[in-house]
Amino acid sequence: MEGVADIRANGMWVIATSFLVAMVLSVVTLPVSMPQEVGYLRPEWVVLTLIYWVIALPHRVGIVVAWFIGLIMDVLLGDLLGQHGLAYIVVAYVSQNLYQRLRMFAVWQQSGIVFAIVGVSQLINFWIESIAGFVDWSLWYLLPSVVSALLWPWVFLILRYLRRVFGVT
Amino acid sequence: MxxxxxxxxxxxxxxxxxxxxxxxxxxxxxxxxxxxxxxxxxxxxxxxxxxxxATRSEMSQQVDELENELLLLKAKTEKMASLTAENNRLRALLGSAGKLEDNVLVAELIGVDPDPERHEVLIDKGSREQVFVGQPVLDAAGLMGQVIETGPFTSRVLLLSDPTHSVPVQVARSNLRLIAQGSGASRQLDLMHVQGTADIRVGDLLVSSGLGDRFPVGYPVGVVNKVEHDPGKPFADVTASPSALLDRTRHVLLVFNDEQVRGSESDGRSR
Known part of the structure; x- marks a missing residue:
């Protein structure tokens, strides 16, 4: 007999590990020989992971999880506390509203939506940073969402494979 | 939500x-x-x-080079010791406080801010080693930046080249005081509000002036690499290349200035 708690707790470590890997990837040090502009090509790993889990398991990964992950990212990146939290709850909210449609889409169509969602989260981050007086606008800010959209099919396939292998429901 | x-x-x-x-x-x-x-x-x-x-011959070659460098530096230090003593005697004659030697702590870089717009790095020393917010950070060649956030084991350092960072400097040759602001490019600093007639040339060394009580006096900050005076603009367009290897160093020095430590302990100003 399986209790409700058992079902809810299954494969939690898979989700946690995937977010941890995404966080590592988003701060991994680039070789010093590379020009710093290469940093703009870095996809938003955490947003991609978040979108995947919200689409796959909307009853488990939602706005609250997104907010706490955002808080960790703020500490990791030394940003204002709550900045990524705000961006990620919008990501989670939009994905949660679209998940039934997104599941029907082909992967490349999902990429288009992912482009928009990552773009919105970038925009929120940019607004907050510019209000706090840290940055000037440059078109470079759009590049991560393009790269993220291009990478989405692979992230999607890998995470779906992991989810099926470990039976995370 | x-x-x-x-x-x-x-x-x-x-x-x-x-x-x-x-x-x-x-x-x-x-x-x-x-x-x-x-x-x-x-x-x-x-x-x-x-x-x-690395092969054995490469290693022994490197050791030779390092030994030579050490010898040179030792010779310089000997001279420094006598100069410092003399300097302190002269300062005593003038009735001003002697300059104490700065204590340093070596730290290693463990992370770089992934946002290219921000020039921040993480180092592996934190408040457990008495690192404090505002502490000056150097590398072997010059001033690098300052600590802006400390955790128990790590600290975050804002580099000179960050657009939000400014450092008071002095031209070593003419003692002209200026402000060097980060440009957002890791190999360029902008000098603010330089008068068209100011005594500054390409190749001038900029050292920290110590004004503002944040950075210690006399550490190299950069070398002037462009002086352009456009008559249409109120100030000359002057840039410098930082002395420290801001985007390449992996080992940094944290400076403990005795005056600063004492100043903060007695909860008063050091002067």
């Missing part, structure tokens, strides 16, 4: 306008330290492997 959004906005305002969340943040940095260390491991491995595969 709305509730969390409001909480976020409130947190951000409090964090931006006051320093009351610094303790919370410093505790949280302990939690994310493993992530930072793992993220830096490829870099570490690359340099480790490079050391492993």
């Amino acid at each position: 709305l509730g969390l959004a409001i909480v976020s906005l409130a947190l951000m305002s409090v964090d931006h306008l006051t320093g009351s969340l610094d303790n919370f943040r410093s505790i949280m940095t302990v939690l994310v330290t493993p992530v930072v260390v793992v993220a830096d491991s490829p870099q570490r491995t690359i340099s480790g492997v490079r050391e492993l595969v």
